[in-house]
Amino acid sequence: MFDELSSRFEDAVKGLRGEAKISENNINDALKEVKRALLDADVSLSVVKEFISDVKDKAIGEEVVRGVNPGQKFIEVVNKELINIMGNENSPLNENENSPTVILMAGLQGAGKTTATGKLGLYLKEKDKKVLLVAADIYRPAAVEQLKTLGSQYELEVFSAKEKNSKPEEIAKEALNFARENDFNSIIIDTAGRLQIDDSMMSEMVRIKEVSNPDEVLLVVDSMIGQEAADLTKSFHEKVGITGAILTKLDGDSRGGAALSIRKISGKPIKFIGVGEKIEALQPFHPERMASRILGMGDVLTLVEKAQKEVELADAEAMQKKLQEATFDFNDFVKQMRLIKRMGSLGGLIKLIPGMNKIDDGMIKDGEDQLKKIESMISSMTLEEKQKPEVLAAHPSRRQRIAQGSGYEAKDVDKVLADFQRMRGFMKQMSNGGMPGMGGMPGMGGMPGMGGMPAMPGMGGMSGNKPMKKQKNNKKKKGFADL
Known part of the structure; x- marks a missing residue:
């Protein structure tokens, strides 16, 4: 949703970097790009004209204060005007208090x-x-x-x-x-x-x-x-x-x-x-x-609402305790994967996280495929193996049996187990830094921009064991949220 429009808006801001303030001369190119982006997104011409006029009137002459560049100031104005044309606030359903x-x-x-x-x-x-x-x-x-x-x-x-x-x-x-x-x-x-x-x-x-x-x-x-x-x-x-x-x-x-x-x-x-x-x-x-x-x-409020809807407080507290004590097991991991599924598609959730809109659909598809792969492996484990991952670490024959039962190779099981153990250790240290009410959201780390969180077991940083493509000159490409 809006991926193309977001990218075009980002391109529009590039020319404002390094300017002392927003002026008619330096804003015109940005406004032209925004106008083309909106028209290509099938926004009504009359709405586009009014939007561009309002942004221009409110942006020109805005001084750049220390720590805020013209691009950021332009985004602030654009954000306010987008909200304005869409209605400023949520309109709840009208309810009849006296009859149905x-x-x-x-x-x-x-x-x-x-x-x-x-x-x-x-x-x-x-x-x-x-x-x-x-x-x-x-x-x-x-x-x-x-x-x-x-x-x-x-x-x-x-x-x-x-x-x-x-x-x-x-x-x-x-x-x-x-x-x-x-x-x-x-x-x-x-x-x-x-x-x-x-x-x-x-x-x-x-x-x-x-x-x-x-x-x-x-x-x-x-x-x-x-x-x-x-x-x-x-x-x-x-x-x-x-x-x-x-x-x-x-x-x-x-x-x-x-x-x-x-x-x-x-x-x-x-x-x-x-x-x-x-x-x-x-x-x-x-x-x-x-x-x-x-x-x-992103849209953190919607993400948190989805989490609150699906997660009971008692379950979240129990999961938090397991993370802190490093007793989080494969049964818990499956619960967390199913929680994510109930909240919606993995791609839809990821793109609600600020700065994550640049993850392409191919990477998300790889991640979803890997989740299915891991769940298949866990289904081939005995109750003891699910509850005590360390048993698998000590017995290669068990890992071989799981590989055969799930249709994968032993090295795949080895990788999932190794990643799980690393994640469990990391979560013990970082258990208080997860998403509110979601018990740290194990497995949601390893994604670009998540502050160094570890990858979901076997997921190789949300890319299905494929390294992310490097940007030219090894510079991270910034989205609107990073400007």
Whole structure:
């Protein structure tokens, strides 16, 4: 997400290094590069023009104080303006205190509306809401079954038409009565999508809205359609009246322009973003965090929230104690690997860490493959071997058996064991320096920029035993976070 845009922004700042202050002469090239980068990312032209004008007005004449170079000052201005065009702060869902909160989902076909409905239901369930999903899409084949499948997967009740020829507004009305009678406090209505906006679609949405009187009307928008997403949001709002948007597929090949255009063009906030297929991949939208990701500065708050969601305090304390006492074993290591998987993809997590946005997908793929390899080896160990790694160190025949059982060579097992022992010793010394609440996150070290943490066993510094390519002249290439 935003990798190309981050790289282009970084290039734009290079010409400002060494200047005494930001002036019209030295900022023009940087602004031109930023403008091209935003347009290539499919940001709306009107938004780009306004953004560039605001950055220029606020950056020119900024004096460079000691310890802060013009590039850093320029980034500070860009960061503030990015946050500004995306809405300044998170816009939470509107809630009805006196009756069930009703959320109406709208969007074009193929945007991921039904999937977003299920994920939003789970999001509310995790906030202790009793959620009812309503299947009011009567046109798309299998739409009702898809929602029922999601409901079953997330353990959410789904309401569907009792009569074969029921109209969507009738289904919505019946669902509201059912929800009130059965003490549901959150209702999410999945409506039909179309291949394009038409009068029939809008009229139907208006009728459903009149019947359900929703607290939220959320437009689900596919980020892959680029700047058209902003125009679509504006059109829906003018014809139906929406309260916000959910931007899906932001983890794909989209260039991210929709995230920067929707609020400015439509006047309505992005409330959630979809960043993957997993259940937890629907996230509340925070403009300041998104700006930080765009500028290559990571998103530590989201990373910590993911950790807190998955890690129980008692488990974290127990893991911390094991690390301090160097009794951390292979069973614990597998738990930590599975924790990382629950938090999301390895690549997605790594790129939330400041300064880590330059790790390429090939290295991440190598790391993920190596994790699978290690887990396979651990699965071939006996209970005693998992609990007492030193037993393996003393018996080559055991290591040979594990290699045969997991389909790898003995030297691979030897390396994993040696790396594990080194990591365990290091973690004993550094156990108080890990990620808060995550017991030191064993195995997350060895990645560039992590302050010398050791590699995950057998991972060779997140590169699958391949050394990282050296930058020209042996200089570390700086990202925005390093300037």
